[in-house]
Amino acid sequence: MPGHDDGETLALRASNGDRDAERELCRRLGPAVRAFARRRLRSRAAVDDFAHDVMIEFIEALRAGRVADHSRVGGFALGICRNLARSGNRKMERRQEALERLFAPPEPTPPWDPIVLSRSRLEECVALLTDRARHILRATFTEESSDDEIAVGLSISQTNVRVIRHRSLAALRECMERPLTLERR
Structure with a gap:
């Protein structure tokens, strides 16, 4: 039964294509990923989107064999969280810089005479x-x-x-x- 396997066994099974093991890993890691996201994001929708993106990258890494140490899948998922958060911050900074360049406010004018x-x-x-x-x-x-x-x-x-x-x-x-x-x- 997948619910009783440890993380290492589940990760090994998932990397060999076991979809039930993938689902169980996502179920187990989901609360930690959501907690990470809730500390950084405001809306529930943003937390859900972030957790979804992390899980997709995590499963893709398992399937591609990029998880070297199956006993540390939790740390691997946390690393994905950190990388996505950094990437999101850089993306927001670049977007803000572009908005400031493109839509710089005009010279201040008095709102009244x-x-x-x-x-x-x-x-x-x-x-x-x-x-x-x-x-x-x-x-x-x-x-x-x-x-x-x-x-x-x-x-x-x-x-x-x-x-x-x-x-x-x-x-x-x-x-x-x-x-x-x-x-x-």
Whole structure:
């Protein structure tokens, strides 16, 4: 009965053309081959394909007489696993390199109009300023008011107007130069 033979006997019988011995060897080696594949592959279909490829190569090697030591058929099957895994990795690397060469991404283009982006970014940065700072900037740059007029309107000194304007512009510059993030604060 083939189920009671040791691996060496089964391998010898299989190399002599015994199909039942081949099936029994595949049944015995299958769990180890699948365990090897599960550590490296994600999908069950890929594991099944890998195990199938290993078993085909293993049976072909038995039939062709390439298994020199029948007592080490498990190690021979593991060697096939390693070789197929290396071959698969090289194949994937070559495929990835070819894809990168053939389909290199075009120069990055902004996903939206940079002017609109800058304006909305500026609006967000201005919103972070205090009401007094926004009033001073608006009066200075849109209403073209003098420091004296702004100081009288806010009941502060001209020096204080200049200091607030200077600090506000520095804060805006820092905010605008900060890298864009997708997260809201």
